[in-house]
Amino acid sequence: MTADTTDVTEEMETTIRIAVSLRWGDAFDADIARQIAEQVGADRSACLQGPSPAEKNSPLPAGGHVGFPSSEGNASDLTGTLDAVASTGARRIELVGWSAQDGPVPISWLRRVSGNWVRNHPDAAQVVVYAGTVRLGQEMDDDWRTVTGNEAPLRSVVWEEFPPFRHHLLVCRGPRCCAQGAVALHDVLHNKLVQADAIDTEVLVTVTGCMFPCNHAPLVVIWPDGKCLRLTEDNIDEIVRDLSAPQEASLTASMPPPTPDMR
Numbered sequence: 527m528t529a530d531t532t533d534v535t536e537e538m539e540t541t542i543r544i545a546v547s548l549r550w551g552d553a554f555d556a557d558i559a560r561q562i563a564e565q566v567g568a569d570r571s572a573c574l575q576g577p578s579p580a581e582k583n584s585p586l587p588a589g590g591h592v593g594f595p596s597s598e599g600n601a602s603d604l605t606g607t608l609d610a611v612a613s614t615g616a617r618r619i620e621l622v623g624w625s626a627q628d629g630p631v632p633i634s635w636l637r638r639v640s641g642n643w644v645r646n647h648p649d650a651a652q653v654v655v656y657a658g659t660v661r662l663g664q665e666m667d668d669d670w671r672t673v674t675g676n677e678a679p680l681r682s683v684v685w686e687e688f689p690p691f692r693h694h695l696l697v698c699r700g701p702r703c704c705a706q707g708a709v710a711l712h713d714v715l716h717n718k719l720v721q722a723d724a725i726d727t728e729v730l731v732t733v734t735g736c737m738f739p740c741n742h743a744p745l746v747v748i749w750p751d752g753k754c755l756r757l758t759e760d761n762i763d764e765i766v767r768d769l770s771a772p773q774e775a776s777l778t779a780s781m782p783p784p785t786p787d788m789r
């Protein structure tokens with residue numbers, strides 16, 4: 527009886543649950559990240575893709591941790607978080623992928639990335655992944671899958687080259703652009719480019735950190751023209767029309783005037 531109690535206690539102490547945000551936008555909303563972490567009973571949070579916690583003004587709590595001392599490292603990417611958690615002696619690591627956004631989520635990448643980590647750390651902790659994607663307010667069942675290291679790799683022949691895009695659209699997710707609507711506007715822009723069937727064919731969209739002309743936030747830059755634009759609800763349709771137009775068309779969208787208040 528005593529031995530059983532000890533086993534249970536040890537297991538509880540060496541099991542760490544990590545809430546992993548699956549989409550870019552998820553990682554930027556610290557309130558929702560905290561709510562989800564509490565909802566799923568996570569000890570710690572991590573991003574499959576998202577902001578750098580090292581960035582001073584990141585809206586994420588330092589290191590993306592939930593109730594974890596910051597001295598244990600401040601990486602919030604999944605691989606860095608697995609390294610940090612394993613170094614604490616955790617014997618079982620539970621990954622719960624979540625998203626607060628509608629639409630498809632890269633849940634398969636949670637298994638690929640953790641599978642890659644397991645391949646590189648065969649004697650470290652047992653890693654399990656919750657089978658579904660958790661949404662805000664949704665209860666979890668008990669469907670966990672063990673990560674074996676036999677998951678699909680991080681490389682594939684189809685990822686050898688750039689897609690044949692004509693415009694490279696850089697969307698700033700730096701702190702000043704995020705504070706002025708970059709996340710929501712990027713979502714709208716992305717959805718409209720998808721509707722125009724322009725993503726990866728006409729336009730490759732890349733999210734960046736600060737590109738410096740922050741007074742024009744939220745900022746996008748379009749290459750090869752090098753055109754710098756402030757993204758607004760009013761010019762998104764024009765940008766999408768320009769980017770998905772026939773090759774001979776030139777970009778007509780122009781930078782809206784700067785806001786008079788430059789504080």
Ligand code: FES
Pocket residue numbers: 698699700701702703704735736737738739740743745
């Ligand atoms: S934060 Fe976007 S350009 Fe600086």
